Amino acid sequence: xxxxxxxxxxxxxxxxxxxxxxxxxxxxxxxxxxxxxxxxxxxxxxxxxxxxxxxxxxxxxxxxxxxxxxxxxxxxxxxxxxxxxxxxxxxxxxxxxxxxxxxxxxxxxxxxxxxxxxxxxxxxxxxxxxxxxxxxxxxxxxxxxxxxxxxxxxxxxxxxxxxxxxxxxxxxxxxxxxxxxxxxxxxxxxxxxxxxxxxxxxxxxxxxxxxxxxxxxxxxxxxxxxxxxx
Amino acid sequence: xxxxxxxxxxxxxxxxxxxxxxxxxxxxxxxxxxxxxxxxxxxxxxxxxxxxxxxxxxxxxxxxxxxxxxxxxxxxxxxxxxxxxxxxxxxxxxxxxxxxxxxxxxxxxxxxxxxxxxxxxxxxxxxxxxxxxxxxxxxxxxxxxxxxxxxxxxxxxxxxxxxxxxxxxxxxxxxxxxxxxxxxxxxxxxxxxxxxxxxxxxxxxxxxxxxxxxxxxxxxxxxxxxxxxx
DNA sequence: CCAAAAGTGTTTGCCCTACACCCATGT
DNA sequence: ACATGGGTGTAGGGCAAACACTTTTGG
Numbered sequence: 001x002x003x004x005x006x007x008x009x010x011x012x013x014x015x016x017x018x019x020x021x022x023x024x025x026x027x028x029x030x031x032x033x034x035x036x037x038x039x040x041x042x043x044x045x046x047x048x049x050x051x052x053x054x055x056x057x058x059x060x061x062x063x064x065x066x067x068x069x070x071x072x073x074x075x076x077x078x079x080x081x082x083x084x085x086x087x088x089x090x091x092x093x094x095x096x097x098x099x100x101x102x103x104x105x106x107x108x109x110x111x112x113x114x115x116x117x118x119x120x121x122x123x124x125x126x127x128x129x130x131x132x133x134x135x136x137x138x139x140x141x142x143x144x145x146x147x148x149x150x151x152x153x154x155x156x157x158x159x160x161x162x163x164x165x166x167x168x169x170x171x172x173x174x175x176x177x178x179x180x181x182x183x184x185x186x187x188x189x190x191x192x193x194x195x196x197x198x199x200x201x202x203x204x205x206x207x208x209x210x211x212x213x214x215x216x217x218x219x220x221x222x223x224x225x226x227x228x229x230x
Numbered sequence: 231x232x233x234x235x236x237x238x239x240x241x242x243x244x245x246x247x248x249x250x251x252x253x254x255x256x257x258x259x260x261x262x263x264x265x266x267x268x269x270x271x272x273x274x275x276x277x278x279x280x281x282x283x284x285x286x287x288x289x290x291x292x293x294x295x296x297x298x299x300x301x302x303x304x305x306x307x308x309x310x311x312x313x314x315x316x317x318x319x320x321x322x323x324x325x326x327x328x329x330x331x332x333x334x335x336x337x338x339x340x341x342x343x344x345x346x347x348x349x350x351x352x353x354x355x356x357x358x359x360x361x362x363x364x365x366x367x368x369x370x371x372x373x374x375x376x377x378x379x380x381x382x383x384x385x386x387x388x389x390x391x392x393x394x395x396x397x398x399x400x401x402x403x404x405x406x407x408x409x410x411x412x413x414x415x416x417x418x419x420x421x422x423x424x425x426x427x428x429x430x431x432x433x434x435x436x437x438x439x440x441x442x443x444x445x446x447x448x449x450x451x452x453x454x455x456x457x458x459x460x
Numbered sequence: 461c462c463a464a465a466a467g468t469g470t471t472t473g474c475c476c477t478a479c480a481c482c483c484a485t486g487t
Numbered sequence: 488a489c490a491t492g493g494g495t496g497t498a499g500g501g502c503a504a505a506c507a508c509t510t511t512t513g514g
Contacts, residue, residue: 388466389466389467390465390466406466406467406468407467407468407469410467410468411468411469427465428465429464429465430464431463431464431465432463432464432465432466433464433465433466433467434465434466435465435466435467436466436467
């Protein structure tokens with residue numbers, strides 16, 4: 001048996017989007033040296049637990065959520081003192097969720113769980129602020145070449161929601177007509193016959209749904225999703 | 231202290247390119263159950279060793295090489311029996327090297343170290359074949375949006391080398407004129423005044439060098455490297 | 461003079477960009 | 488009727504794609 005004394009943890013950077021604001025989920029620690037400090041949800045991996053299962057469990061336990069999209073981001077293990085108790089290597093996961101689907105609840109190790117606007121995030125414990133920075137970059141990049149924006153929206157959404165999401169995350173203006181034209185040309189959203197009105201006034205808009213099956217089909221045929229606007 | 235009994239390892243997927251063929255580095259195990267089995271270079275992380283340092287050390291020890299490019303690829307830890315002795319999580323690294331820079335030598339744990347053409351790679355031990363597949367995909371993708379092809383070539387190279395590298399890795403034909411035009415338009419390669427002739431006949435070609443400084447400068451100014459040809 | 465590889469411009473068509481007005485609803 | 492947000496078409500320019508001949512060297 002190898003003599004090695006390193007512990008392994010997972011952490012989740014969970015993004016949520018609502019009404020023009022991008023949020024990140026953080027939890028407040030209840031125990032240990034960093035009590036009351038805000039950190040990312042996460043924890044140690046169990047001996048017989050796959051990494052993915054570990055993140056999913058932690059997100060459930062610490063904040064009561066189940067995500068729409070989850071992928072491995074990066075493993076943090078170059079700073080051997082990133083946790084000052086003992087050596088911990090953390091596998092960070094990038095996740096997307098529609099915040100409206102959940103009421104946050106902190107049950108196990110977390111005192112509190114809360115959404116923070118990305119741009120008003122307090123300094124987090126450990127190297128978690130770096131993780132958020134990296135994940136935020138990944139989100140920006142990935143949004144342009146993979147249809148992950150839909151995982152931040154509900155099942156049904158207005159075109160303006162989608163457009164605002166892109167504007168907000170990519171931090172630039174988008175031409176409404178060109179955007180709609182492009183998305184529709186992909187053929188991966190379906191128009192429903194429902195119309196809704198959001199604010200107090202204004203014309204109601206049609207609801208759309210993302211057609212994941214169609215997207216998967218297209219991917220097999222060398223389709224390339226790509227949104228890049230000036 | 232947390233009760234956890236998981237070991238952590240690193241593995242390297244090292245690509246080399248020479249004369250129209252893409253190679254991967256593998257080593258033959260000298261000890262243990264998988265003796266004589268080909269696997270990727272790698273090994274356990276030391277308690278006080280950053281992950282990056284661990285891969286670099288293993289590549290040096292097991293094959294005597296130092297790479298041009300190294301980045302984290304993915305952490306393999308979902309299959310809890312990927313190593314059947316005990317639970318091991320492996321952080322896989324993606325690396326590029328110019329094979330002409332090194333004579334492979336296997337000194338420590340490895341019986342032998344050898345370059346295999348990617349398309350004629352034997353089945354590797356553990357889940358290392360999956361790692362190679364993933365790394366190969368990463369290489370193909372990254373080649374189109376980051377100038378990492380240069381890390382597979384020597385300091386000086388012919389334009390035809392670069393072109394063939396792209397052809398070979400992306401597995402499609404490239405129009406020589408359009409390719410040269412595009413690369414030159416980026417302004418990230420410099421023409422030297424040297425000319426060399428490769429085969430027995432044919433017109434000698436000019437040597438070029440990659441201008442990394444210029445590239446880094448351009449990156450700060452919102453430059454986007456991008457090679458995608460029909 | 462023939463074979464082999466390097467070097468070089470132009471035309472065409474498509475897609476991205478830019479841009480402004482009408483429509484449906486609530487107050 | 489006005490304010491608010493939804494919905495729509497077109498013209499021009501730039502860039503990528505397609506394409507073939509000349510040059511230099513060795514045998």
